[in-house]
Amino acid sequence: MTDHRLTNNRSSIPHSVWPAEWVRKAEKEAADSLGITLYELMLRAGDAAFRLARATWPEAQHWLVLCGHGNNGGDGYVVARLAKAEGIDVTLLALESEKPLPEEAACAREAWLNAGGEIHAPDAPWPQGVSLIVDGLLGTGLASAPRPAVSALIDRANADPAPILALDIPSGLLAETGATPGSVIIAQQTLTFIALKPGLLTGKARDVVGELQVNALGLESWLADKPAAIQRYDAATLVRWLTPRRATSHKGDNGRLLVIGGDHGTAGAIRLAGEAALRTGAGLVRVLTRQENIAALLTARPELMVQELTDESLAKGLEWADVVIIGPGLGQEKWGKRALQKVENSQKPMLWDADALNLLAFNPDKRQNRVITPHPGEAARLLNCDVAQIESDRLLAAHRLAKRYGGVVVLKGAGTLVASENGELAIVDAGNPGMATGGMGDVLSGIIGALLGQKLDLYDAACAGCVAHAAAADAVARRSGTRGMLASDLFTTLHLVVNPELNDVNHD
Missing domain, CATH: 3.40.1190.20 (Ribokinase)
Structure with a gap:
């Protein structure tokens, strides 16, 4: 397996870094300024992740998608639906909660079900022959160790030989600090959305992020005139x-x-x-x-x-x-x-x-x-x-x-x-x-x-x-x-x- 920590080419990612909390708050403002909905941003995120997965692992024909109970999970539902539409065998495990899903994630979940997709409980039997795992369990709002049910899924994913694509951030990695207070996904690829967050670049990030890519979801022009709080510097x-x-x-x-x-x-x-x-x-x-x-x-x-x-x-x-x-x-x-x-x-x-x-x-x-x-x-x-x-x-x-x-x-x-x-x-x-x-x-x-x-x-x-x-x-x-x-x-x-x-x- 390629050691992305050594060979990773960062020349294509931005040099501006924003606190994760700022990105979460700015997301709606950016969408409103461009006349699009937050659900449209979720669709863009899912599409970007699906295209990256297809380009990186073209031979993968059985995808396991892990969805959390938030908008990160919503991104996972979009990826799963697009993969199913391409004829890929998709198994989706989703976390359960007494709280309702955020509106955008609920729409993505409904679209997955309407496309004939099935949702399995997180403790369902782990499928055999998985060739790609998509991590949509936890997003950038995490501030402490994952709870036991999530940790169990993270540990099972890491133990599987299939490569892992993390959506926005590897689940368990704190987006503000790069700390890992509990179990954390060890990804081969991480596609982060809208902007770079500091936790992807420092602390334990290099052990778990793998190859890092950024997709601004069409918000580049909106971000361009916003002064970044942090700068990323590399050899270039x-x-x-x-x-x-x-x-x-x-x-x-x-x-x-x-x-x-x-x-x-x-x-x-x-x-x-x-x-x-x-x-x-x-x-x-x-x-x-x-x-x-x-x-x-x-x-x-x-x-x-x-x-x-x-x-x-x-x-x-x-x-x-x-x-x-x-x-x-x-x-x-x-x-x-x-x-x-x-x-x-x-x-x-x-x-x-x-x-x-x-x-x-x-x-x-x-x-x-x-x-x-x-x-x-x-x-x-x-x-x-x-x-x-x-x-x-x-x-x-x-x-x-x-x-x-x-x-x-x-x-x-x-x-x-x-x-x-x-x-x-x-x-x-x-x-x-x-x-x-x-x-x-x-x-x-x-x-x-x-x-x-x-x-x-x-x-x-x-x-x-x-x-x-x-x-x-x-x-x-x-x-x-x-x-x-x-x-x-x-x-x-x-x-x-x-x-x-x-x-x-x-x-x-």
Whole structure:
């Protein structure tokens, strides 16, 4: 089976993302403005899903359609009716409820029955020989774990070898957050309607969404003049930030970076950050570290300037630098604490990562000239909560971090989030599981720091840096897979990714 998490081509989906609640409320307004009914939108959704299923699985001749007791189930009834009309063998299982169906779903259900379709109870015998499952159980309004009857259907669907097409969102995945508080459909394809929702792009989404597609149901013109609350950034968007350099540019134009860290035994972290900055185009990179690391760093990467970290070298370095990176391998002992205390007084653009964040959690402060790049564990310490709380609502966590600490926050993970204190939010739709290895965060620090030195503001540098980092890892994965990927492997592709004018290298 194709691993869509690695090979999925996102070039055809929008870059605008709206909260699911906004989409639900806006649906009627959009339909009214175009003079169509909500039932017409449901018919369009069902037709789009049916056509996608036929195109993707043309040999599938026995479809199992799972319908919930809402409008997502209504979409399922439309799909089932269209499939039956094409001569496909359709088995439909529907959830029961004492509450009446929404008007549109009731119309779709009646049309299915009028076409000769049958409705089976959710506990009916599971049909044999199913070649496609259509998931219309739960929609984007879900806010908690599915109830037991729904969970049982989800688990049976996942256990069946047939591929699954999810309508709007895999049942059990929360559309606002990407969390999965209970059972969740693991889809091979997800067709979402009207607009992208954030839960399809972050949290657990990559494990369950499969190949993601969007159909606006004819509402494109209505959506066009609506400012999206969230932006989706992928490798194709790098050209917005990284333009070709002037022929007369020199190293002074491209930023002087000061990189501080590498306590005993962690020279590798500071080397990765320093080399990443160079590979991203920094003009000059000066590393301040332990005396014992100097020879090894200069031997491994002679383009770095390396000095022992002392009060004098730090004072001179802070005066010299355009941008400061602190944290990779810094440690939390007296040596690292003393350096951070001196750095925190600087007003120059800076990035704090790793142990700088752990120290920040003990002495929180708020500043506007800083990017912080926590992973979920560091984010939990910064917000004095546990990792489960961070992962249950990553978007909220990113906003809380930005409000508490100022500047710009990068909340790392699958579907990395970039948030600013003034409410900007982006989802990085790139990267792969091979990045879950030591040193990747150090590389990201160097990349973002280098872009700060090339005159991008904090938010743009963070967005562009996260995309470049993930795109470089994706290029490595396409070449040699995800298992066994090293952080330093990104240096073989990073310098190509940050020159997006080169023959579409980000998509090779």
